[in-house]
Amino acid sequence: MQTLMIPEIGHYALIIALLMALVQGVMPLAGAATRRPLWMAYARPMATGQFLFLAIAYACLTASYLLDDFSVANVANNSNSMLPWYYKASAVWGNHEGSVLLWSLILAAWGFAVSRFSRELPRDMLARVMGVMGLVSLGFLAFVLITSNPFERLLPNVPQDGADLNPLLQDFGLIVHPPMLYMGYVGFSVVFAFAIAALLGGRLDAAWTRWARPWTNIAWAFLTVGIALGSWWAYYELGWGGWWFWDPVENASLLPWLAGTALIHSLAVTEKRGAFKSWTVLLAISTFSLSLMGTFLVRSGVLTSVHAFANDPSRGLFILVLLGITVGLSLLLFALRAPRVSHQVGFSWLSRDALLLINNILLVIMTVTVLLGTVYPLLLDALNLGKISVGPPYFNALFVPLTVILCLFMGLGPLSRWKHTPARDLFQRSWHAGLAALVIGAVAPLLYRGEWNLKVSLGVVIALWIVLPMARDLWVKSRHSAGRVAGLRRLSLAYWGMILGHLGIAVTIIGVTVVSNYAIERNVRMGVGDSVEVAGYTFTMTELANRRGPNYLADAAEIEVQRGDSRRSFTMTPEKRLYIARGMPMTQVALRPGLFRDLYVAMGEDLEDGSWAMRIQHKPFVRWLWLGALLMAAGGVLAVADRRYRRTVTARDPERAAAVEPREATA
Amino acid sequence: MPVRAKRKQKLFVILGLVSLAAIAVGLTLYALRSNINLFFSPVQIAAGDAPLERQIRAGGMVREGTVNRDKESLEVTFIVTDYVDDVEVRYSGILPDLFREGQGVVVVGQLQQGGWLRADQVLARHDENYMPPEVAQALEEAGYSPEDYQAKAAEVGKRLDAQGDATSQN
Numbered sequence: 001m002q003t004l005m006i007p008e009i010g011h012y013a014l015i016i017a018l019l020m021a022l023v024q025g026v027m028p029l030a031g032a033a034t035r036r037p038l039w040m041a042y043a044r045p046m047a048t049g050q051f052l053f054l055a056i057a058y059a060c061l062t063a064s065y066l067l068d069d070f071s072v073a074n075v076a077n078n079s080n081s082m083l084p085w086y087y088k089a090s091a092v093w094g095n096h097e098g099s100v101l102l103w104s105l106i107l108a109a110w111g112f113a114v115s116r117f118s119r120e121l122p123r124d125m126l127a128r129v130m131g132v133m134g135l136v137s138l139g140f141l142a143f144v145l146i147t148s149n150p151f152e153r154l155l156p157n158v159p160q161d162g163a164d165l166n167p168l169l170q171d172f173g174l175i176v177h178p179p180m181l182y183m184g185y186v187g188f189s190v191v192f193a194f195a196i197a198a199l200l201g202g203r204l205d206a207a208w209t210r211w212a213r214p215w216t217n218i219a220w221a222f223l224t225v226g227i228a229l230g231s232w233w234a235y236y237e238l239g240w241g242g243w244w245f246w247d248p249v250e251n252a253s254l255l256p257w258l259a260g261t262a263l264i265h266s267l268a269v270t271e272k273r274g275a276f277k278s279w280t281v282l283l284a285i286s287t288f289s290l291s292l293m294g295t296f297l298v299r300s301g302v303l304t305s306v307h308a309f310a311n312d313p314s315r316g317l318f319i320l321v322l323l324g325i326t327v328g329l330s331l332l333l334f335a336l337r338a339p340r341v342s343h344q345v346g347f348s349w350l351s352r353d354a355l356l357l358i359n360n361i362l363l364v365i366m367t368v369t370v371l372l373g374t375v376y377p378l379l380l381d382a383l384n385l386g387k388i389s390v391g392p393p394y395f396n397a398l399f400v401p402l403t404v405i406l407c408l409f410m411g412l413g414p415l416s417r418w419k420h421t422p423a424r425d426l427f428q429r430s431w432h433a434g435l436a437a438l439v440i441g442a443v444a445p446l447l448y449r450g451e452w453n454l455k456v457s458l459g460v461v462i463a464l465w466i467v468l469p470m471a472r473d474l475w476v477k478s479r480h481s482a483g484r485v486a487g488l489r490r491l492s493l494a495y496w497g498m499i500l501g502h503l504g505i506a507v508t509i510i511g512v513t514v515v516s517n518y519a520i521e522r523n524v525r526m527g528v529g530d531s532v533e534v535a536g537y538t539f540t541m542t543e544l545a546n547r548r549g550p551n552y553l554a555d556a557a558e559i560e561v562q563r564g565d566s567r568r569s570f571t572m573t574p575e576k577r578l579y580i581a582r583g584m585p586m587t588q589v590a591l592r593p594g595l596f597r598d599l600y601v602a603m604g605e606d607l608e609d610g611s612w613a614m615r616i617q618h619k620p621f622v623r624w625l626w627l628g629a630l631l632m633a634a635g636g637v638l639a640v641a642d643r644r645y646r647r648t649v650t651a652r653d654p655e656r657a658a659a660v661e662p663r664e665a666t667a
Numbered sequence: 668m669p670v671r672a673k674r675k676q677k678l679f680v681i682l683g684l685v686s687l688a689a690i691a692v693g694l695t696l697y698a699l700r701s702n703i704n705l706f707f708s709p710v711q712i713a714a715g716d717a718p719l720e721r722q723i724r725a726g727g728m729v730r731e732g733t734v735n736r737d738k739e740s741l742e743v744t745f746i747v748t749d750y751v752d753d754v755e756v757r758y759s760g761i762l763p764d765l766f767r768e769g770q771g772v773v774v775v776g777q778l779q780q781g782g783w784l785r786a787d788q789v790l791a792r793h794d795e796n797y798m799p800p801e802v803a804q805a806l807e808e809a810g811y812s813p814e815d816y817q818a819k820a821a822e823v824g825k826r827l828d829a830q831g832d833a834t835s836q837n
Contacts, residue, residue: 344677361684369691369694388704388705388706389704389706390702391702391722393701394701398694524741584764604760604761613760613761
């Protein structure tokens with residue numbers, strides 16, 4: 001159906017939003033510089049208006065999709081009248097133009113949220129934060145309008161039907177993965193804006209960190225969930241059962257995550273001890289820059305993958321320039337102003353401060369190694385020095401040992417105190433746990449598979465080394481005269497957040513270790529009546545049939561699965577689909593998920609004689625990967641709910657108050 | 668803490684950072700060196716530019732009518748061409764969904780004595796517009812204009828699609 005006005009209203013709303021972003025980017029910053037309250041007061045209404053108009057633009061694009069308005073080029077290229085309505089709605093961000101619009105909408109939403117929830121911020125600070133966010137928004141809205149207008153019409157030759165959404169993207173995972181990831185990417189713009197505001201205002205105190213921390217944690221939690229969803233989606237949708245490929249696109253999301261993880265820890269030190277200030281600012285700038293770089297890599301078309309929609313080089317150039325301006329200006333500002341915010345605080349080498357410093361150094365090294373492996377081939381290619389690719393062995397060879405070292409220090413972190421912890425105390429608090437971790441880790445592979453395996457032992461040891469000292473700490477801290485429950489209640493939410501986050505890492509490590517070492521994959525030829533045994537399960541093909549879905553035809557196999565000698569069996573139905581509009585085949589995997597193992601059956605190819613190449617996999621503990629990520633995200637959110645972030649700022653000197661706060665339990 | 672002690676601590680932090688960074692860079696370069704996969708086109712392989720029995724990437728178009736499946740196993744052979752030279756590829760396993768005759772592929776594997784390639788991985792395009800950029804460049808370097816092979820790929824693709832539709836209707 002062709003609508004007369006909807007795309008035009010959307011386009012118009014987009015232009016108004018751009019103008020509002022311009023005002024938001026200029027007036028409050030100028031007002032803060034010249035101390036004019038009236039100018040600064042532009043920030044809030046502009047943020048609200050920008051969000052409102054972008055929401056209208058976004059709603060108009062969604063309406064064009066839902067109404068099958070194929071006169072809009074974006075709809076015609078990415079939708080189809082046969083597509084179910086929920087995929088029509090998610091197809092909006094299944095393409096370049098729409099996804100950049102979503103990016104901008106989310107940015108405006110974060111800006112709106114900051115303007116709502118930061119009422120007690122000093123006026124000039126709020127004005128600077130909102131101003132910086134306005135400038136970022138301005139850059140992206142200009143990008144949308146100049147190079148990637150989603151409302152462009154195909155007139156007068158309107159196609160009869162659309163080219164359909166890429167079948168790989170017709171999936172629940174895709175409905176949720178990009179918005180989550182963007183919430184994370186874009187969310188880091190808030191802490192970036194806070195950092196720039198601190199540099200501009202020359203003021204970075206404990207109160208500043210108390211405002212910046214919740215936003216960072218939330219963005220980080222969203223990014224964590226987004227990455228986990230991406231991994232989960234690749235696992236069941238690409239039909240190979242892999243969950244991480246060290247693909248540049250994945251690395252693009254991992255980079256800001258690593259830097260963001262370093263940032264949330266360094267913010268803890270800045271809040272509690274007033275140390276690492278300029279470092280925190282630098283990390284905030286880096287994290288957001290890496291988010292922008294991720295957007296550039298994914299959206300510019302320099303990478304060929306399912307994510308690369310744009311093949312227009314002007315778009316890549318635009319984002320690259322935007323990235324260059326953002327990074328260049330913020331680093332310049334940092335170089336000029338960082339000495340004004342920095343503040344020297346001494347600490348002993350055996351202290352939580354030092355452990356968090358090590359955490360930061362290691363995370364930055366991990367970020368740099370991943371960055372190098374991702375960007376190096378692109379650089380060589382850009383300089384015409386040859387086409388190379390850097391394979392997963394590179395990343396594994398560096399990332400795994402660095403993670404192990406990081407985890408060794410991570411076990412000690414929660415046990416240590418700020419400023420100084422005597423070595424004797426640290427040893428006393430950790431040796432039981434260390435010994436237990438070593439013993440359990442050494443026998444775990446024997447108990448699980450009857451055969452010793454160094455890698456599995458190592459994985460279990462470091463996971464337990466994270467969990468056991470924390471459990472002991474929890475036990476000690478929950479001691480209370482009114483009983484355990486009262487003791488547990490007394491602990492702060494920030495502490496619980498830390499516990500959950502670290503527990504999440506341990507759970508993910510267990511998942512990665514077990515599934516990498518014990519997964520079984522068998523590619524077999526199967527016809528009706530054939531059976532094959534994998535990991536104690538018997539898979540028998542009972543039927544091959546043709547099916548018809550709303551927008552595809554499919555070959556489906558019925559596979560009966562029996563465990564050992566048990567009588568009970570269940571059926572798994574993998575499909576090989578052919579999506580009609582694009583003539584594109586796709587594997588629909590049959591999954592039998594479980595907490596301790598997944599069974600995974602995919603149809604490979606038709607071998608023409610009534611049999612199919614089938615891919616059958618047994619994936620132990622694979623769910624733990626994503627479960628761990630969810631725990632981490634939950635930890636990040638829980639920490640934000642801590643009372644001290646809801647407390648309004650009082651007149652006393654917040655920095656001193658934070659420094660003398662005696663509770664070591666809060667991280 | 669006295670100023671001198673603070674300075675000393677700062678010095679240690681800096682020294683520590685520098686040495687850690689040096690170790691990291693060293694390890695990284697070492698890991699990079701042994702894990703880089705260079706790309707070769709059939710022309711380059713035929714000319715003997717590609718190393719034997721080292722992991723390389725090769726790519727081109729799958730020559731029409733050369734895909735051969737073994738009757739008993741999942742062994743498959745096919746010829747990758749840039750319309751100048753051919754390379755035989757042997758692979759055991761399941762080919763990706765979008766692998767098709769007449770389309771671009773990239774294979775990762777080791778070149779064997781006798782000029783054929785044992786593939787560990789076969790990568791095909793993600794959608795119907797996908798032509799691996801390395802393949803496109805290799806073809807251009809072999810003197811073909813992009814329109815030529817794009818048109819050829821489209822023509823072969825359409826013909827094969829038409830056949831596929833005919834068989835599925837039967």
